[in-house]
């Protein structure tokens with residue numbers, strides 16, 4: 001494959017210059033490939049193996065810009081930890097352009113850590129190897145779990161020193177998504193009273209990513225679009241909750257207008273179930289604690305509604321916001337029913353789920369492993385759930401809860417083998433525990449970069465048993481500290 005055979009476009013770059021600053025990546029010395037995701041490469045029409053394409057490696061390092069690209073850093077604003085920040089932007093990400101891939105699908109290709117832009121503020125525009133590995137693995141793990149997310153194509157490392165708490169080395173992550181437009185993109189234009197630009201951005205997002213709304217008359221279109229964004233956000237918060245994912249930095253500049261999980265920093269997948277868990281050590285007040293996420297999602301949607309004030313009436317926005325909770329509850333209810341192997345809604349569902357979560361919380365059980373253990377249960381096991389660790393197995397509440405659950409299963413009358421198979425396809429055996437990401441990082445730092453893609457490949461089929469990799473399903477032995485600089 002020749003690089004020139006790729007079809008590039010950049011619709012974002014056709015917006016006026018008020019939307020971005022044109023900037024080329026800053027080259028790095030001695031780039032080497034750390035990770036390559038052939039499944040995503042296939043979607044983009046890129047080669048399966050990069051070793052024979054040194055020119056593509058140079059592109060992904062930011063050392064080579066093709067003539068068809070139109071690199072730029074987008075401007076946006078946002079609420080960070082609740083405080084208004086009037087101007088932000090791609091400070092360490094550069095949008096190269098869009099690749100027109102398989103079935104004419106379009107993918108924005110961004111280099112994260114490709115050098116300074118006008119929006120770098122006090123930063124150096126760089127990312128460290130550690131943080132790119134964390135984002136690479138998390139995006140692909142999330143995708144394999146069926147949860148909307150930006151994707152990760154590659155990591156290119158360089159010996160270039162980067163200074164954080166200590167000296168580290170630079171790496172560039174290739175991030176891929178249909179669009180990287182955020183809530184904060186709209187907040188910027190609204191705060192500057194730039195109505196024309198605000199509408200232009202909304203029109204572009206609707207045309208490119210919500211084309212079904214174009215059939216509506218303009219007067220209804222924006223309200224319908226806002227409603228769709230809010231509903232997608234409610235769904236995403238429910239998906240995160242059900243899978244035990246904590247984002248860590250839910251600022252409005254990290255909220256995607258198409259409802260994707262975006263910007264993986266100090267995230268975690270819960271191990272011990274603690275709803276008040278704070279994975280981001282910079283979040284001292286716990287604003288983004290695990291159980292706060294649904295509320296923060298609503299808070300962010302409210303900020304977006306304010307920003308869209310000139311396009312969506314206050315009455316329409318309020319009506320939409322009022323239905324956020326109902327949508328979140330309905331989606332979460334459906335997800336938890338599936339996790340418990342139930343097919344039909346029942347008025348007792350919420351109490352049943354709450355009872356199980358309460359058991360997990362009181363006993364400090366591992367979130368993923370506990371649901372996985374339930375998935376293997378058959379009636380012959382009685383109240384025993386193999387593989388549940390002793391604290392929960394010895395808890396008197398477990399017997400009572402198991403009786404309620406199995407009575408509910410009996411009432412549904414579904415075959416237990418079928419139910420178990422469905423649960424095993426719903427409750428992942430493997431999630432990206434912080435220690436797994438750290439294992440990939442430690443290996444990469446000592447020269448074994450192959451571990452990164454080994455773990456990505458495992459997490460690509462998180463519902464399969466992989467008996468030879470069983471140790472990756474185990475909880476970590478110690479807490480790994482992650483902060484905003486992660």
Ligand code: AMP
Nearest residue numbers: 088089090091092120123124125126263
């Ligand atoms: P984040 O918390 O990663 O979403 O980043 C918030 C803002 O800070 C974004 O506008 C980033 O572009 C910017 N930023 C974060 N790290 C850096 C860095 N190393 N250099 C320049 N800008 C950065």
Ligand code: MG
Nearest residue numbers: 253254262263
């Ligand atoms: Mg961000």
